Amino acid sequence: MDRRFLWTPVAFGTGAAIYFGQPKEPTLWAALLPLAATLALTLTARLWGRHRGLVVFATLVAFAAAGFADGKLMTDGVAAPVMPVGSGVATLEGWVVDVASPSAGRPRLLIAPSYISTLDEKAWPARLRVTLRSGQAVAPGEGIRFRAILNPPPGPASPGNYDFGRDAWFDRVGGVGLALTEPTRADPGPAPLGLALEMKINALRWALACRLAEDLRALGFPDGAGLAAAVTTSHQDWLAPDATDDLRNSGLAHMLAIAGLHTAAVTGFVFLAIRLVVAAWPALALRVSGKRLAAIGGLICVGVYLALSGAHPPARRAAITAAVAFIAILLDRRAVSLHALALAALIILFLQPVAVVEPGFQMSFCATSALVALAEIRGRPPPLLNLPWFLAWPQRFKDWAVSMLAVSFIAGAATGPFAIQHFNRMANYGLFANLFADLLASMVLMPSLVLASLGEAIGFSLSALSLPLSVAGWSGQGVVMIAHLFATAPGASHSFSSAPPTALWLSFVGIIFASLWRGRLRWVAAPLALAVLIWPRPPAPAGWIAADGANAAVVVNGRAIVLKPTVRQFASQAWITHRGLIAPFDPDLETRLAFDCNRTLCLPRYGSRPALGAWWTKRAPKPEALQTLCRASEIIILKADVATPTVCNGVMILRTKDFDHGGAGEIYPSDDGGWRINWAAQTRGDRPWSRPASVLPSDSGE
Numbered sequence: 001m002d003r004r005f006l007w008t009p010v011a012f013g014t015g016a017a018i019y020f021g022q023p024k025e026p027t028l029w030a031a032l033l034p035l036a037a038t039l040a041l042t043l044t045a046r047l048w049g050r051h052r053g054l055v056v057f058a059t060l061v062a063f064a065a066a067g068f069a070d071g072k073l074m075t076d077g078v079a080a081p082v083m084p085v086g087s088g089v090a091t092l093e094g095w096v097v098d099v100a101s102p103s104a105g106r107p108r109l110l111i112a113p114s115y116i117s118t119l120d121e122k123a124w125p126a127r128l129r130v131t132l133r134s135g136q137a138v139a140p141g142e143g144i145r146f147r148a149i150l151n152p153p154p155g156p157a158s159p160g161n162y163d164f165g166r167d168a169w170f171d172r173v174g175g176v177g178l179a180l181t182e183p184t185r186a187d188p189g190p191a192p193l194g195l196a197l198e199m200k201i202n203a204l205r206w207a208l209a210c211r212l213a214e215d216l217r218a219l220g221f222p223d224g225a226g227l228a229a230a231v232t233t234s235h236q237d238w239l240a241p242d243a244t245d246d247l248r249n250s251g252l253a254h255m256l257a258i259a260g261l262h263t264a265a266v267t268g269f270v271f272l273a274i275r276l277v278v279a280a281w282p283a284l285a286l287r288v289s290g291k292r293l294a295a296i297g298g299l300i301c302v303g304v305y306l307a308l309s310g311a312h313p314p315a316r317r318a319a320i321t322a323a324v325a326f327i328a329i330l331l332d333r334r335a336v337s338l339h340a341l342a343l344a345a346l347i348i349l350f351l352q353p354v355a356v357v358e359p360g361f362q363m364s365f366c367a368t369s370a371l372v373a374l375a376e377i378r379g380r381p382p383p384l385l386n387l388p389w390f391l392a393w394p395q396r397f398k399d400w401a402v403s404m405l406a407v408s409f410i411a412g413a414a415t416g417p418f419a420i421q422h423f424n425r426m427a428n429y430g431l432f433a434n435l436f437a438d439l440l441a442s443m444v445l446m447p448s449l450v451l452a453s454l455g456e457a458i459g460f461s462l463s464a465l466s467l468p469l470s471v472a473g474w475s476g477q478g479v480v481m482i483a484h485l486f487a488t489a490p491g492a493s494h495s496f497s498s499a500p501p502t503a504l505w506l507s508f509v510g511i512i513f514a515s516l517w518r519g520r521l522r523w524v525a526a527p528l529a530l531a532v533l534i535w536p537r538p539p540a541p542a543g544w545i546a547a548d549g550a551n552a553a554v555v556v557n558g559r560a561i562v563l564k565p566t567v568r569q570f571a572s573q574a575w576i577t578h579r580g581l582i583a584p585f586d587p588d589l590e591t592r593l594a595f596d597c598n599r600t601l602c603l604p605r606y607g608s609r610p611a612l613g614a615w616w617t618k619r620a621p622k623p624e625a626l627q628t629l630c631r632a633s634e635i636i637i638l639k640a641d642v643a644t645p646t647v648c649n650g651v652m653i654l655r656t657k658d659f660d661h662g663g664a665g666e667i668y669p670s671d672d673g674g675w676r677i678n679w680a681a682q683t684r685g686d687r688p689w690s691r692p693a694s695v696l697p698s699d700s701g702e
Contacts, residue, residue: 004056006338006516009345011060015067016353017505020166023685031072038062071353074170075688080126083152083175084119085660091117092128092177093145093186095195098202098310099137100129101236107137110173112195114143114188116150125174129153132179137237140202145186148177155547155663155690157574159680160498162359162422169689170354201307208308208456209233212449215462216473224476227255231441232449234258234310243480249487251412251430252437253423255479258309260364261438263302263318265446267326270294270301295329302326308453314360317348321368338372338516341365359422362508363415369515370414371407408435414515417507417532420496424577427493433486437479445475496533497580503535537580543610543667544575547680549637549659552602554594554612554667558582561594563602563614571664601625603632610634610667610675635667635675652677 019026038061045051045058093115100108108131113124130148138144153168153176168174191199209229216225217238226239236244236256247255254261274297278290302322309315321344325335334340345365348355355361408431420426427433448471455465462469486492510528517525543554551568553560553575560576565587576583584590596603601621602614613633615621620642621629629636630648637654638644644653652675654665662679670676684690 003516003518004059006342007060008063009342009349010512010516011063012067012070012346012349013356015064015069016071016349016356017067018064019068019071020354020357021501022687025075025685025687026072028072028076031069035062035065035069038065067349067353067356070350074353078170078172079688080172081123081174082169083125083128083150084123085152087118087150087152087175089147089180090119090150091115091145092130092148092150093188094128094143095188095191095199096138096140096142096144097127097195097199098140099206099235099237102137106134107132107237109138109144111144112191115145118150126172128175128177129168129173130177130179132183133181135182138183140206141199143186143188144183146179146181146183148179148181150175150177152176153689154571155684156680157547157571158544158578158664159666159678159683161574161578161664161680163684163689165684166354166687166689167358170352202310205233205308205310206235208453209235209237211456212452213238215456215465215469216476218462219466219469219473221470221473221477223480224473227476227479228445228449228452228472230256231258231262231446232453233308234312234315243483246480246483246487248423249425249427249493250433250437250483251419251427251486251493252433252479252483254363255437255441255483257314257360258305258312258318259314259360260318260321260368261442262309262446263305263315263322265442266305266450267298267301267322268442269447269450271298271326274298292330295326298326298329299323313352313355313358314364316352317355317361317364320344320348320351336372336375338369338376341368341372359418363418366414366418366508366511366515367411370410370511373515374406374410404435404439405431408432408438413529414511417504417511417529420532421498421504421507424496424498424580425493426496427486428491429486429489433482437482440475440478440482445472445479448472448475495577495580497537497540498578499532499535499537503531506531539668540579540581541666541668541678542675543612543635544572545637545654545659545665545667545677546571547659547664549614549639549654549656550616552612552614552637554608554610555581556594556608559590560584561590562587563591563595563597563612564616565591575664575666601629603629612667613637615640 019031038058042055042058042062045055092111092113094111094113096109097112098110100110102108108129111128111130112126113128116124128150153165153173155165156163168176190196209232212232213225213229216222216228223240223243226236226243229238230236234257239256244256247253271294274294275290278285278288278293302319306315306319321341324340324344324347328335328337328340348361352361412431412434416426448468451468452465452472455468507529510525510531513525514522514529540555540558543552544560545552546568551562551564551572553562553572555561558581560572560581560583562572562584565584573583591597594605594608596605600615600617600619602612602616604611604613611632611634613629613635614637615626615629616637616639618639618641620640623645626642627645627647630644630651633651635652635654636648639656641655644651654677659665662677662681663684664680665677668676668678681690
């Protein structure tokens with residue numbers, strides 16, 4: 001196959017990335033006309049056929065235009081209503097579609113609403129993600145009713161930070177909320193066929209996760225139970241927060257999301273098991289191709305595991321890649337090759353064009369392409385002929401150990417720039433943590449979970465499944481122990497602030513060119529992969545304000561001092577991490593040293609720069625309190641709708657409408673000696689997932 005095909009997903013993804021990087025939503029014609037023009041150019045170049053370079057260039061430009069158009073079509077195709085800003089408290093009724101990952105230890109549900117008291121039916125979002133106050137999560141498929149505070153999906157925690165609102169748009173999640181009452185059983189009526197099937201599958205996933213976790217805990221494997229449930233069904237409810245932090249800080253965060261490692265281990269085990277059974281059955285081996293039969297079994301396993309995992313975007317991408325490999329086996333092609341990877345990437349980008357701006361796809365595609373390129377360069381080791389076993393086995397072990405080290409190093413180097421840019425952390429011992437943990441997970445944990453899950457689904461008792469469950473428990477505990485060992489070692493990780501987007505794309509170009517190009521020229525591009533690491537960072541901001549004005553922080557000597565340490569913790573931590581700041585060691589003490597705060601008011605103490613004050617409630621302050629706040633502050637967050645006295649002249653007043661239009665903000669010194677705000681809305685642009693919905697009245701009167 002022509003090696004030029006390897007560049008088609010790169011071109012397609014570039015077009016999609018250009019679409020998602022636009023500051024303003026392009027019209028449909030603006031997306032389709034370039035595609036039509038480039039297709040005409042490509043056809044003309046092919047018919048003319050005199051200049052091969054022109055044909056290649058025209059073809060790649062056509063793929064780029066197709067990626068741009070696909071991004072626009074997909075964005076319009078998934079459009080669904082979004083909760084209006086300021087929706088407030090509403091009575092909500094609907095079906096529990098799934099149990100999402102817990103939020104701060106509290107159950108969180110994905111709900112398909114059948115009634116929202118404050119909105120007309122035409123304005124109901126397709127999905128809502130609601131956090132319960134306490135208690136056990138409700139199983140998927142049940143109808144519930146409760147009162148909740150509902151809001152649109154959150155935007156970036158700070159300007160330039162990851163846009164969760166964009167993810168919610170493509171997941172068709174139109175709102176988030178916090179339950180104010182305990183859910184009660186309700187009868188929303190019959191669900192649509194597609195929704196009913198989705199809930200049925202999710203109910204099976206939840207039941208399997210509950211039984212796995214219960215059985216493993218009964219056998220004495222608490223951490224193994226949490227990890228086993230997570231890598232089997234993607235439910236992380238049983239995984240302790242400390243174990244989750246260790247996995248992330250040791251460079252093993254990929255264990256938490258079902259993706260390539262898990263899919264390859266499960267489907268590879270099924271493939272090898274079927275081949276072994278066929279080979280051990282002579283009558284069957286003489287009549288069928290064991291390799292093709294195993295490939296068919298692998299394809300079936302891909303579909304089953306995809307459904308079992310919840311079919312989240314990383315699992316879908318891994319399933320497509322694995323399916324392409326098994327189809328290649330059925331067609332007598334190489335299962336692992338750059339051409340198979342390019343085809344899988346092209347299918348993924350066509351079905352999910354937003355994947356090009358997601359860390360999971362960037363990391364998995366670069367890592368896989370680098371590993372396949374490594375295999376292409378090294379080739380197969382020469383066979384060991386006529387050597388006695390006591391000489392052959394040490395040589396094989398040495399070759400295997402070198403290969404494993406090379407794989408871990410190359411995979412870590414290929415994913416490092418994206419880990420630094422998106423997660424602002426580099427695990428210094430990630431090479432060794434992945435070497436041991438990935439081996440244990442792929443060789444022991446996942447195969448034992450295949451057997452245990454199959455037994456759980458059939459209904460075997462705990463005693464009958466004690467062996468595979470014990471193996472899964474021991475290996476799960478082992479992975480968590482490895483994560484803890486490398487996460488708590490001296491100098492385990494190093495934090496970085498995010499580099500400008502240009503640095504990330506230079507790193508991406510360097511990795512892809514070094515992987516796909518054949519010849520010595522590939523090594524010229526390899527140093528570009530270091531762009532994220534060495535690119536100069538812009539100056540850190542002097543302060544930060546949450547998207548709803550409910551919290552803020554200032555920076556003192558590189559340390560972030562948060563005004564309300566227990567409010568909007570995820571957003572404040574995301575901002576601190578994004579900017580590479582030092583998190584407060586004792587948040588309450590450091591806040592008291594810099595601010596005088598209570599439930600309604602925050603006054604900056606003498607010497608704070610910027611002098612940031614806040615009136616947190618909508619209740620109007622007394623005139624003397626507002627005057628005191630203005631005298632002490634240079635910037636004020638004022639949630640109450642009141643007029644300001646003359647003493648506030650010259651003070652920057654930030655009101656609710658500023659946050660409704662701007663989102664989160666960062667404070668920087670201005671040229672005139674004052675302060676300016678960079679708003680997240682300026683970097684998000686005017687896109688469907690960034691436009692606030694207007695409040696629609698309800699006919700219910702409730």
